[in-house]
Amino acid sequence: MTVSVYVPTPFRNLTGNHSYVEAQGDTVEELLNDLGVRYPALRNLLGANGDEVPAHVNIYVNSHEIHTLQGKATPLKDGDEVAVIPAIAGGQVLTPEQVMRYSRHIVMPQVGPIGQRKLLAAKVLVVGAGGLGSPVNLYLALAGVGTLGIVDFDDVDLSNLQRQILHHTRDVGRPKVESARDTIAAHNPDVQVIPYREPLTSANAIDIMSGYDIVVNGADNFATRYLVNDAAYLSGKPLVDGAIFLFEGQAMTFIPGQGCYRCLFPAPPPPGLVPSCAEAGVLGMLPGVIGAIEAIEAVKLILGLGEPLVGRLLIFDALAMEFRQVKLRRDPKCPLCGDDPTIHELIDYEEFCGAPLPAAQNEA
Amino acid sequence: MTVEVRVTATLQNLVGGQKVVRGQGETVGQVLTDLEQRYPGFQTQVLTEDGALHRFVNIYLNDEDVRFLQKLDTPLTEGDVLSILPALAGGNR
Numbered sequence: 388m389t390v391s392v393y394v395p396t397p398f399r400n401l402t403g404n405h406s407y408v409e410a411q412g413d414t415v416e417e418l419l420n421d422l423g424v425r426y427p428a429l430r431n432l433l434g435a436n437g438d439e440v441p442a443h444v445n446i447y448v449n450s451h452e453i454h455t456l457q458g459k460a461t462p463l464k465d466g467d468e469v470a471v472i473p474a475i476a477g478g479q480v481l482t483p484e485q486v487m488r489y490s491r492h493i494v495m496p497q498v499g500p501i502g503q504r505k506l507l508a509a510k511v512l513v514v515g516a517g518g519l520g521s522p523v524n525l526y527l528a529l530a531g532v533g534t535l536g537i538v539d540f541d542d543v544d545l546s547n548l549q550r551q552i553l554h555h556t557r558d559v560g561r562p563k564v565e566s567a568r569d570t571i572a573a574h575n576p577d578v579q580v581i582p583y584r585e586p587l588t589s590a591n592a593i594d595i596m597s598g599y600d601i602v603v604n605g606a607d608n609f610a611t612r613y614l615v616n617d618a619a620y621l622s623g624k625p626l627v628d629g630a631i632f633l634f635e636g637q638a639m640t641f642i643p644g645q646g647c648y649r650c651l652f653p654a655p656p657p658p659g660l661v662p663s664c665a666e667a668g669v670l671g672m673l674p675g676v677i678g679a680i681e682a683i684e685a686v687k688l689i690l691g692l693g694e695p696l697v698g699r700l701l702i703f704d705a706l707a708m709e710f711r712q713v714k715l716r717r718d719p720k721c722p723l724c725g726d727d728p729t730i731h732e733l734i735d736y737e738e739f740c741g742a743p744l745p746a747a748q749n750e751a
Numbered sequence: 752m753t754v755e756v757r758v759t760a761t762l763q764n765l766v767g768g769q770k771v772v773r774g775q776g777e778t779v780g781q782v783l784t785d786l787e788q789r790y791p792g793f794q795t796q797v798l799t800e801d802g803a804l805h806r807f808v809n810i811y812l813n814d815e816d817v818r819f820l821q822k823l824d825t826p827l828t829e830g831d832v833l834s835i836l837p838a839l840a841g842g843n844r
Contacts, residue, residue, distance in 0.1 A: 606840070608840050630838075630839035632761070632840075636839075651838075653806040653807075654807055655807055656805070656808075667761075702759070704770075706770075707770065711814075713811045713814045713816065714814050714816060715816075716816065716819055
């Protein structure tokens, strides 16, 4: 039986820099012995010749770790794919539990143990623990993003539970950041949550953002939206942004210098023109779609994968079940990121938007 | 020239809840004038009193923001699709 074996980056110097090698065997044990013959340097690492596979190496057959199958006696058939995934990469150790927990990511060559270490080392600030903030925080936590800062001054309200999957019925009345921290801890103890139970303001935004690599926006009002945009740009942080209303959503990623929210919408609508979600409603699953897209964007940025949603505005229409994209250009006349900027520090966003920053009013 | 105009979010209320309407005109501005005649009040939601585009509403000709073309004077050709997209704020609480 000849099967293809995926060799991750740290072991590739032992296999002539091949990502995939072929080896023979009717069971995993025979395969490992054959690999040891073909690549003697791999022999010790893999525990060939009857030794146990070392605890820091996991072996997968078609994405299933062999301890969940029949161990080294797991039979192989033509076309199977075997992956050899070490927990140690570049000095930092993934525990065996982490290797198992994140195995569906680690087994993908685009992530691998090094990518998983990047996720565990990443620090993401999520503005909001509500509709969008819930799926963003949950998915980033499940992926093992090591540090999540969550800014939300609000308490859980019964009307939040139709869509805000971070919170449960028993959490009604509790601060959202505390409910979020408990939910995340129950999902993944690897994640450190840093709660900020306060509104984001011109006075604290730059300081809070300074400790993070990426900012993800789940704000529910224009004043905060422009504040987050300006603070992320002035801090030089990538910003993943999303917005939802009724049955529609928007998502975009801003890399400093490649356009910002002000390039897209130079000014907010006058207060009262656009109703809030509390007034107009929002489909409960909609933040799930847009929030998951925001989480994907953040993970892509952390891993350096693919093409971020930069220079494009993604529009989702749930009723038509349609995604569309329009171009989003850096505006040379943008007062923040244009050629001759006039905004060099955070401004008064209540004045700019003609509406107060939220302290405890509208619920979106 | 008749073009398709896709209206999103809050602006749909102004055109009887429709997502797509047809508009006539040789330029973006002429199409807005045409829509105003059939849907009185439409234009004031998209244009300022001075007749310029509101800064919280974008109009896309196919996938390009008309602010980066010739704004309201942007000429249209048969088969073009205009999309009118207001800023959305919702997300959090």
